[in-house]
Amino acid sequence: MVRVAVLDMNNSVPNLGLGNIVEIVKEFKEEVEWQVFDIRSKNEIPDLSWDVYISSGGPGDPLEGDGVWDVAYYDLIDKIWQHNLSGNPMKKFAFLICHSFQMVTNHFQIAEIQPRRSMSFGTFPVHKTEDGETELYLDGLSDPFYVADFRHWQVLKPNVEAIEAIGAKIVVLEKIRPHVQLERAIMAVRFSEEIFGTQFHPEADPVGMLQRFREVDKELHIIETYGEEKYKGMIDDLHDPDKMALTHDTVLPTFMRDAIRKINKAKAVEMQLV
Secondary structure, three states: OEEEEEEEOOOOOOOOHHHHHHHHHHOOOOOEEEEEEEHHHHOOOOOOOOOEEEEOOOOOOOOOOOOOHHHHHHHHHHHHHHHHHOOOOOOOEEEEEOHHHHHHHHHOOOOEEEEEEEEEEEEEEEEEOOOHHHOHHHOOOOOOEEEEEEEEEEEEOOOHHHHHHHOOEEEEEOOOOOOOOOOOOEEEEEOOOOEEEEOOOOOOOHHHHHHHHOOHHHHHHHHHHHOHHHHHHHHHHHHOOOOHHHHHHHHHHHHHHHHHHHHHHHHHHHHHHO
16 A cells, blocks of 8 residues: 655645545545644654655745744655655655645745735636646646636745756746736746645645635625636636646646556565565
8 A cells, every 4th residue: 555644734724625635635545545644733744654745735924934843844855855865766755735835945945935915816827838748747738727826925036056956847837917027936846756846726626616615705705805707717717627627637636646656666676576
């Protein structure tokens, strides 16, 4: 069995994302065992005995921690990275979402993390880079493809030297906005063969989002805050099987299949050598 550690970065704030991640992991229940670790509220940090780490989004400033959980979290990331560089054929795989993506991007100093002028909220088109066109986890998605994006912070100003030093690749950028004279945010990075991260929420389930956003208080809040046109556009995107549903069914499930296949292959080789 492949062991999957789900890293809860939500700091006890209720959300849909963690449950969506767990539901995707459960789709592979015949092949994996899994456990959720509450990183920020309980300082639960998994060790290196796990094969796959999926680190969730979460609220707050990605540049701040309490000096305990954040130090332990970065230590885990460093251990995973060093393990994969050690020559051990049994690699560790990691998928980083939103808050986790911002933290690790900053940790590796491959770009800057800055607050947005206003919160990004809803469904948006994003674009593949040249490297993104050949990215396995995006295979089957159009250009642009649609994502769920909820963030007060953004990843900007890539550090080309640092990116090249670790062999990372920027694979997705923010939607093109010709009328806005602002740099486009980095929306996904392949950090290494085993580590991938997204600013957006690939786990976002359009069915659950529809149910949530059609609650009267939530609908009124979105319309009052972002406008009725934004609300209707988001509902349309959630209904379209070629938009949010396709992203949900593609990115994280492809990561899971890829990690499971490579881990099982390495285990089979290891067994032959014993």
